[in-house]
Amino acid sequence: MSKSKVEVITATAVVDSNTLVEAKIENLKQLQERGVQPYPYKFNVTHYAGDLQKTYANLATGAMTTDVVTVAGRMMSNRNNGLFIDLKDSTGKIQIFSHKDHLSSDALEMMSYFDIGDMIGVTGIVRRTPRGELTINSTKVEILCKSIRPLPEKYHGIHDVEIRYRKRYLDLIMNDDSRKTFKKRSRIVSFIRQALLNENFMEVETPMLHPIAGGATAKPFLTHHNALDIPLYLRIAPELYLKRLVIGGFDRVFEINRCFRNEGISMKHNPEFTSVEIYQAYADYTDMMGLAERIIEGTVKTTHDGSTKVKFGEHEIDFKAPWPRKSMTDLVHEKTGIDFMALLTPSSAALAAEKAGIAIKPASNWGEVVEAVFADKVEGALIQPIHVIDLPKDISPLAKEHRSNNILTERFESYVNAWEIANAFSELSDPFDQRDRFKKQVEAREKGNEEAQMLDEDFIEALEYGLPPTGGLGIGIDRLVMLLTNSPSIRDVIAFPTLRHHHVVQKP
RNA sequence: GAUUCCGUAGCUCAGGGGUAGAGCAUCUGACUUUUAAUCAGAGGGUCGUGGGUUCAAAUCCCACCGGGAUCACCA
Numbered sequence: 001m002s003k004s005k006v007e008v009i010t011a012t013a014v015v016d017s018n019t020l021v022e023a024k025i026e027n028l029k030q031l032q033e034r035g036v037q038p039y040p041y042k043f044n045v046t047h048y049a050g051d052l053q054k055t056y057a058n059l060a061t062g063a064m065t066t067d068v069v070t071v072a073g074r075m076m077s078n079r080n081n082g083l084f085i086d087l088k089d090s091t092g093k094i095q096i097f098s099h100k101d102h103l104s105s106d107a108l109e110m111m112s113y114f115d116i117g118d119m120i121g122v123t124g125i126v127r128r129t130p131r132g133e134l135t136i137n138s139t140k141v142e143i144l145c146k147s148i149r150p151l152p153e154k155y156h157g158i159h160d161v162e163i164r165y166r167k168r169y170l171d172l173i174m175n176d177d178s179r180k181t182f183k184k185r186s187r188i189v190s191f192i193r194q195a196l197l198n199e200n201f202m203e204v205e206t207p208m209l210h211p212i213a214g215g216a217t218a219k220p221f222l223t224h225h226n227a228l229d230i231p232l233y234l235r236i237a238p239e240l241y242l243k244r245l246v247i248g249g250f251d252r253v254f255e256i257n258r259c260f261r262n263e264g265i266s267m268k269h270n271p272e273f274t275s276v277e278i279y280q281a282y283a284d285y286t287d288m289m290g291l292a293e294r295i296i297e298g299t300v301k302t303t304h305d306g307s308t309k310v311k312f313g314e315h316e317i318d319f320k321a322p323w324p325r326k327s328m329t330d331l332v333h334e335k336t337g338i339d340f341m342a343l344l345t346p347s348s349a350a351l352a353a354e355k356a357g358i359a360i361k362p363a364s365n366w367g368e369v370v371e372a373v374f375a376d377k378v379e380g381a382l383i384q385p386i387h388v389i390d391l392p393k394d395i396s397p398l399a400k401e402h403r404s405n406n407i408l409t410e411r412f413e414s415y416v417n418a419w420e421i422a423n424a425f426s427e428l429s430d431p432f433d434q435r436d437r438f439k440k441q442v443e444a445r446e447k448g449n450e451e452a453q454m455l456d457e458d459f460i461e462a463l464e465y466g467l468p469p470t471g472g473l474g475i476g477i478d479r480l481v482m483l484l485t486n487s488p489s490i491r492d493v494i495a496f497p498t499l500r501h502h503h504v505v506q507k508p
Numbered sequence: 509g510a511u512u513c514c515g516u517a518g519c520u521c522a523g524g525g526g527u528a529g530a531g532c533a534u535c536u537g538a539c540u541u542u543u544a545a546u547c548a549g550a551g552g553g554u555c556g557u558g559g560g561u562u563c564a565a566a567u568c569c570c571a572c573c574g575g576g577a578u579c580a581c582c583a
Contacts, residue, residue, distance in 0.1 A: 018518065018552090019518095019534070019535080019551070019552060020518055020533070020534055020552085021518085022534095023534055023535065024534090077543090077544080077545095079541095079542045079543070079544095079545050079546095080539080080540050080541075080542050080545065080546090081539080081540065083540060083541070083542070084541075084542045084543075084545080086543085095542085095543080097541075097542090099540090099541085115534095116533075129541065129542080129543095130541070131541075131542070131543070132543095133541095133542085133543065135541090149518075150518045150519075150533060150534075151518085151519080151533080152518075152519040152520080152532095152533090153518090153519040153520045153521095153531085153532050153533070153544095154519090154532065154533075154544065155520080155531090155532065155544045156519075156520045156521085156531095156532080156544095157519085157520085158519075158520090159519085159520065159521090160515095160519085160520090160575090161575075161576065162515090162574070162575045162576085163519090165575090170519095174519090216583085217582085218581095218582070218583085219581085219582085259583085261582070261583080263581060263582050263583090264509085264580075264581055264582065266578095266579095266581095266582085267577085268582085268583070269581090269582060269583065273583070275583080413583095419583080420582095420583060421583085423583080451581080451582080474583090476583055478583085479583070489576095490583095499574085499575080500573090500574065500575085501574095
């Protein structure tokens with residue numbers, strides 16, 4: 001704690017020319033002049049605020065204990081000239097009482113240089129005040145880190161969504177709802193991982209950097225490796241690598257990780273998002289429906305005290321399995337009266353769709369027409385969980401042809417709250433068929449469809465060695481977290497969502 | 509990418525052509541078992557940035573920067 005260090009800090013703060021910062025730096029100096037290290041190395045915590053609140057829930061108003069505890073956290077507010085401090089740690093909040101009867105005058109003087117926002121450690125005796133607040137009568141108080149910036153308004157917290165996204169730490173310090181959301185996100189991911197491990201799946205990691213962006217229909221990010229001097233794509237899906245592992249003999253694998261798609265940003269889309277992809281050898285898409293239900297229903301129960309019901313906005317969603325299973329074409333038929341199973345040419349399908357008022361892109365194939373009508377007329381009404389099954393082959397280049405209909409595939413998408421939250425199929429294992437499907441994608445690509453898939457020869461070669469019958473399932477973690485935390489925007493469940501850089505203008 | 513709304517003190521927000529406002533926070537003092545503590549006083553602003561209209565712009569117009577929402581693409 002040399003003097004020059006403080007001067008450096010001061011110089012930085014002067015750039016901000018903020019009197020609030022200057023006042024806190026002055027307090028920092030005052031502590032240093034009294035020989036206090038404002039940035040110490042270690043502190044032994046014995047108790048957490050949330051645990052103490054539970055342990056002493058029945059401690060009578062006005063009651064005193066002889067229990068000595070040591071807690072640590074951030075000073076959130078300060079009443080009666082420092083006599084009462086609200087301390088917040090990772091588990092909750094507890095009041096600190098610092099009175100001259102229990103603390104030396106030197107200690108009290110030191111505390112007069114503490115500010116709201118500082119990290120402090122407190123040792124003291126547990127009691128409940130006559131006003132009913134669980135409190136620690138401090139006998140020892142230490143600074144664990146001096147804060148030199150003012151916290152946001154103590155009552156309203158941070159409302160400005162831009163600050164909440166850019167400076168998530170402030171959001172987490174101030175807004176308990178946000179803390180709860182990210183804690184719940186962590187529990188959801190842990191649960192899914194454990195549920196899969198319990199079913200003998202093996203967690204694996206596959207590349208983020210792909211020479212060919214495959215496994216999904218999406219626009220990739222392109223980057224470059226200098227030493228190899230090759231272009232690389234950030235992965236749009238781990239699918240093709242996970243299937244290679246199944247070919248290699250790992251029968252049950254899963255990966256929980258990020259995918260990157262260079263597409264629009266919306267309430268439901270962030271350029272990087274997290275999915276779990278699961279592959280199970282000797283299983284088909286029917287098995288994957290059961291697996292999806294076990295994982296998702298289980299996640300809901302574990303985060304909602306055993307209930308399968310979740311409130312989201314105005315809806316109450318019940319995840320209780322089994323979920324209905326309806327084919328995409330049947331759903332469209334029910335909703336619009338159009339039976340696409342009887343309109344098998346692209347032109348007749350497109351004509352029927354356009355009669356129903358849906359714009360169809362020129363040169364759309366049959367599956368694209370069905371998908372467009374489904375998206376426009378059906379999707380929005382799928383609030384309760386449902387598996388939409390047997391999707392058109394035209395739009396499912398990695399799924400096995402349906403065993404009883406050659407224009408469909410054994411593929412399903414699970415919808416909740418009108419969002420697709422899972423996508424699964426009986427994986428295509430026929431290398432000849434796979435090559436044909438890729439060729440159709442390449443043709444679409446050459447016609448200008450940037451999202452059509454690329455031909456992955458290396459993957460086809462892998463298939464030629466033999467992929468057992470395999471069921472694959474992908475679940476969008478972010479959307480699941482949104483549903484289970486009543487978050488209307490994906491940005492509320494991603495700690496640091498993608499935003500534009502702030503353009504900072506340097507003052508002369 | 510298109511449309512639309514928003515940007516005022518560290519934070520939460522008023523003000524919408526005529527002297528820049530409040531609460532919290534900060535500083536000074538009082539009080540010292542409070543709960544968004546209270547009381548008295550003080551400091552704190554290039555009103556996102558740059559142009560324009562006007563005697564006069566936070567306010568009206570244009571461009572740009574950043575954000576929200578809707579739409580398009582998508583999970």
